[in-house]
Amino acid sequence: xxxxxxxxxLFLMTNSCAQLYHVQLGEVISHPQFNSQPFDIKVSExxxxxxxxxxxxxxxxxxxxxxxxxxxxxxxxxxxxxxxxYTKNYAKNLQKMLYERxxxxxxxxxxxxxxxxxxxxxxxxxxxxxxxxLVPKGI
Amino acid sequence: MKHxxxxxxxxxxxxxxxxxxxxxxxxxxPKNREKQVRIEKEKFIFLGFNFDNDFINTASEDLRRQxxxxxxxxxxxxxxxxxxxxxxxxxxRITATGFCVPMGDLAKGEKxxxxxxxASEEPSEESELQ
Amino acid sequence: MRPLLFLLFFFFFGCAxxxxxxxxSDFSPTYKAxxxxxxxxxxxxxxxxxxxxxxxxxxxxxxxxxxxxxxGGSIQGIxxxxxxxxxxxSWTNEIDMQGLCVR
Numbered sequence: 001x002x003x004x005x006x007x008x009x010l011f012l013m014t015n016s017c018a019q020l021y022h023v024q025l026g027e028v029i030s031h032p033q034f035n036s037q038p039f040d041i042k043v044s045e046x047x048x049x050x051x052x053x054x055x056x057x058x059x060x061x062x063x064x065x066x067x068x069x070x071x072x073x074x075x076x077x078x079x080x081x082x083x084x085x086y087t088k089n090y091a092k093n094l095q096k097m098l099y100e101r102x103x104x105x106x107x108x109x110x111x112x113x114x115x116x117x118x119x120x121x122x123x124x125x126x127x128x129x130x131x132x133x134l135v136p137k138g139i
Numbered sequence: 140m141k142h143x144x145x146x147x148x149x150x151x152x153x154x155x156x157x158x159x160x161x162x163x164x165x166x167x168x169p170k171n172r173e174k175q176v177r178i179e180k181e182k183f184i185f186l187g188f189n190f191d192n193d194f195i196n197t198a199s200e201d202l203r204r205q206x207x208x209x210x211x212x213x214x215x216x217x218x219x220x221x222x223x224x225x226x227x228x229x230x231x232r233i234t235a236t237g238f239c240v241p242m243g244d245l246a247k248g249e250k251x252x253x254x255x256x257x258a259s260e261e262p263s264e265e266s267e268l269q
Numbered sequence: 270m271r272p273l274l275f276l277l278f279f280f281f282f283g284c285a286x287x288x289x290x291x292x293x294s295d296f297s298p299t300y301k302a303x304x305x306x307x308x309x310x311x312x313x314x315x316x317x318x319x320x321x322x323x324x325x326x327x328x329x330x331x332x333x334x335x336x337x338x339x340x341g342g343s344i345q346g347i348x349x350x351x352x353x354x355x356x357x358x359s360w361t362n363e364i365d366m367q368g369l370c371v372r
Contacts, residue, residue, distance in 0.1 A: 022290040024164055027297065045288075076285040078317075078353045078360030079159060084285035088363075091291050094348045095367045098293070099303040105369075107296045107346065114290045127291045160325045163351060165366065166294045168336065168344040213344075215332045219325055236329070 016117035016124070021081050026110040026131075034134035036109070039101040044126040045090040047083025050076065052121045082116040083123045091127040102133035156221040156230070166237070168213035174239040176205040181232040195233055206239035213238040285355040294347040299371045301345065306371040309338040318359040331364040339370035 030036065050073045057066035076084050098107060110131040117124040178201045182194045202211045214237035221230040311334030315327040335344065347368035354361040 022162060024290075024292050026293070026295045029297075075357045076355040077358055078287065078355040079289070079362075080287045080353070080355075081289040082287065084287050084355055086285060088286040088288065088352055088354065091288060091350055092365065094291065094293065095308060095346065095369070098346060098348075103302055104300075105296055105302045105305070105346070106300045110293050110295065112290070112292045114288070125288060127288065129291075129293055131293075156323060157320050158323055158325055159320070160328065160351065160362065162290055162292075163328055163349060163364070164292050164294075165332065165347050165349050167297060167299070167347060168339070168368070170341065170343045172336065213336075215328070217325060217328055222320075236332075 016119050018115060018117055019082070020113070020115045022112075022114040024112045026108070028109040028132075029134070031134060033137055034106070035137055036132040037102075037135050038130065038132055040128065040130040041094065041097045041101065042126060042128045043091050043094070043097075044124045045085040045087060047085045047116065047123040047125040049083045049121055049123065056121065081114065082125045083118075085125050094127070094129060098129070098131075102131075104133070104135075106134035107131050108134060156223050159220050159222070161218040161220060163218070164214075164216045166212055166214045169210075169238055169240045171240050172213070172238045174206070174209075174241075175236065176202055176211055176239050177234070177236045178202055178205075179232065179234045181230055183228070183230050186227055189231075194231075198233065198235060202235065202237070209239045209241045211237050211239055286352055287355060288350065288352040290351050292349045294345070294349075294368070296346045299343055299345045301369065301371045303369060306342075306345075306369040307339075308367065309335065309344065309370045310365065310367040311335040311338060312363070312365050314354075314361050314363040316359065316361050325362075327362060328364050331366050335366045335368065339368075339372075342370045342372035344368040344370050 050069050054066045054069040054073070057063075057069060099105065108131065110129065113126075113128040113130075115126050115128065117126065178198055180195050180198055182189070182192075202214075205211075214235055216233065216235045219232045219234070221232060223229055311331045313327040313331035313334065315322065315325070335347070345368060347366055350365045352363050352365075354363060
């Protein structure tokens, strides 16, 4: 019985809840002289939920640490999308990554997605860009 | 004497609203930026009683009207919330600012790319990609 | 020991950010490779205390900054990122825009 409960808990903790915050689509071009090669770029950073941390610490009778976490939370106020991350530059090099995927610059069908994968306490804050690179036929 | 002043200050404070940005988008920016076009659509909402978003349906039409025989591009679109009082009274505002590139300019650019004298043809996607 | 622990927490966990959205514009009509243009960028921010602000002009400032960085050229593939730097009862909204200036 204990083994089954443990396995179930492990299963729950390793499966994430996906949340979609923002999607935008651009123009899509299909051309008879070009092949559309799909590409995708995914950048992510670990976000930390102080609310989850505080709740877990309180549940495990660690009241001082829970209080400290709540005080830290006062220094992280503001509009939020997903959990806060501790580096802001993880999605800054998208321009370079796009040209690496498609050096010719013939990019179409761009979709920008902002989503997150939530786990207990932590989450993956993801920025995903998908698109097509138009490559001339015969190359 | 003091009370009306405080009331006035509080009124000014609340009616100016707290503005927050929900999202933005920007399309590619043209070379010709002589003519700027702008639209603004807003809707006043009480609590969460918003039964449709039809106020934005005429946004494209308004841009098209400001730019007849041209292409609207370099569009910066902002989606904002203006909170007057605890989101009991608030407003949704969409603004779009861009540039109108006349068709003549587009055809001229096409002629330069092709290197021919034929300016009568409409710009096509083929030559933009090659 | 506890005050030291609190100080350590503030030091290591002080700077938190929330990335709201990232948008990439189209590459039309220019469709140029990276070496055919110059990468240009613009940044603007707005410091807000307790949410009291009456405008989002910082977005327009970033937009105008990008326009000024590429006069006489067109800009393709513009990536726009909107994030907030979280703080103590205040925060800073930031906009970053980057694109390829093609002349």
